[in-house]
Amino acid sequence: VKRSLSGIKSTGIPHLGNYLGMIKPAIELQESYESFYFVAEYHALTTERDPAAMRRSTQMITAYFLAFGLDPARAAFFRQSAIPEVTELAWILSCVTHMGLLERAHAWKAAKDRGESNETNHGLFGYPVLMAADILIYDSDVVPVGQDQIQHLEMTRDMATKLNLAFPGADLKLPQALVQKEVAVVPGIDGQKMSKSYDNIIEPLAPPKALRKQCMKIITDSKSLEDPKDPTNDATFALYKLFATPDELAEMEANYRGGNYGYGHAKEALFQKMNEYFTPYRENYERLMADPDTLEDVLEAGSKRVRPVVEEVMERVRSATGLGRP
Numbered sequence: 001v002k003r004s005l006s007g008i009k010s011t012g013i014p015h016l017g018n019y020l021g022m023i024k025p026a027i028e029l030q031e032s033y034e035s036f037y038f039v040a041e042y043h044a045l046t047t048e049r050d051p052a053a054m055r056r057s058t059q060m061i062t063a064y065f066l067a068f069g070l071d072p073a074r075a076a077f078f079r080q081s082a083i084p085e086v087t088e089l090a091w092i093l094s095c096v097t098h099m100g101l102l103e104r105a106h107a108w109k110a111a112k113d114r115g116e117s118n119e120t121n122h123g124l125f126g127y128p129v130l131m132a133a134d135i136l137i138y139d140s141d142v143v144p145v146g147q148d149q150i151q152h153l154e155m156t157r158d159m160a161t162k163l164n165l166a167f168p169g170a171d172l173k174l175p176q177a178l179v180q181k182e183v184a185v186v187p188g189i190d191g192q193k194m195s196k197s198y199d200n201i202i203e204p205l206a207p208p209k210a211l212r213k214q215c216m217k218i219i220t221d222s223k224s225l226e227d228p229k230d231p232t233n234d235a236t237f238a239l240y241k242l243f244a245t246p247d248e249l250a251e252m253e254a255n256y257r258g259g260n261y262g263y264g265h266a267k268e269a270l271f272q273k274m275n276e277y278f279t280p281y282r283e284n285y286e287r288l289m290a291d292p293d294t295l296e297d298v299l300e301a302g303s304k305r306v307r308p309v310v311e312e313v314m315e316r317v318r319s320a321t322g323l324g325r326p
């Protein structure tokens with residue numbers, strides 16, 4: 001069987017973009033792929049400075065995956081830091097990776113443009129190398145991600161090719177990104193890509209009151225109730241589209257175009273739809289969060305499960321590169 005691998009940074013609670021773009025597709029893949037998913041704490045550490053927040057985020061993310069149906073009997077779910085060898089592989093990859101490749105990374109360029117000195121640390125510069133190590137250390141076949149990670153997957157293939165050429169026998173496997181078109185870029189409440197750093201997120205499993213409040217904060221133009229509205233250029237409609245049936249969507253579209261509907265109505269419809277969808281998962285989530293020991297047990301079992309793969313790949317790489325006792 002082929003192997004699916006993906007990661008999510010422990011920088012807070014997952015948002016709707018994480019859920020639709022990665023968590024949901026990743027969990028679906030557990031049916032047909034051997035699945036390895038992890039919490040990317042080392043990547044979070046490029047910005048996170050609060051250890052309690054790091055641990056809490058790791059548990060929230062774990063509870064999210066379990067609440068949405070990740071089955072620990074089938075899939076491995078674990079902490080990135082439980083496999084410290086990824087930092088070893090990252091170093092080895094660093095030694096065949098040109099500065100120029102890393103300087104072209106979108107995330108690095110954006111951080112540099114923002115010019116916050118704390119953001120332009122060495123870890124952030126080397127971020128794609130660590131991510132490549134995350135993927136390559138498990139001989140991964142496919143990597144379910146949102147569109148913003150495609151460049152990182154291209155860089156991963158680039159680094160694997162370089163190492164394989166420089167050190168015959170390393171035999172790193174070239175992975176494939178899996179991106180689902182309709183949810184490749186989930187919009188936030190301001191219509192831009194949903195992202196924690198844009199402060200425009202919806203938290204899918206927030207209590208109903210909070211979820212409703214987040215929906216009501218969606219930014220619209222200033223058309224009044226009777227004005228015909230353009231659904232193709234509206235964040236509420238774009239989000240509704242991700243949950244509604246074709247009939248429901250057609251109905252909302254008619255209401256927009258006919259001007260018999262205010263944005264408030266559309267937001268309320270979106271809230272109702274999402275709340276209905278997420279309520280059973282929210283109940284699972286709250287139950288899981290009340291039992292942190294179980295979450296920690298799942299994480300520990302996950303890292304034990306992936307360890308043999310890591311040892312095999314690292315043995316190949318160490319031996320090909322001439323590290324350690326022959």
Ligand code: TYM
Binds near residue numbers: 007017134147
């Ligand atoms: P992170 O934590 O930023 O996001 C986790 C996943 O969510 C996807 N995503 C989105 N998808 C659609 N619409 C959005 N608005 C949206 N926002 C986020 C991301 O594409 C991602 O798939 N570098 C990674 C974590 C990582 C990783 C890995 C991923 C570390 N090592 C190895 C795959 C393989 C990141 O920061 O994701």
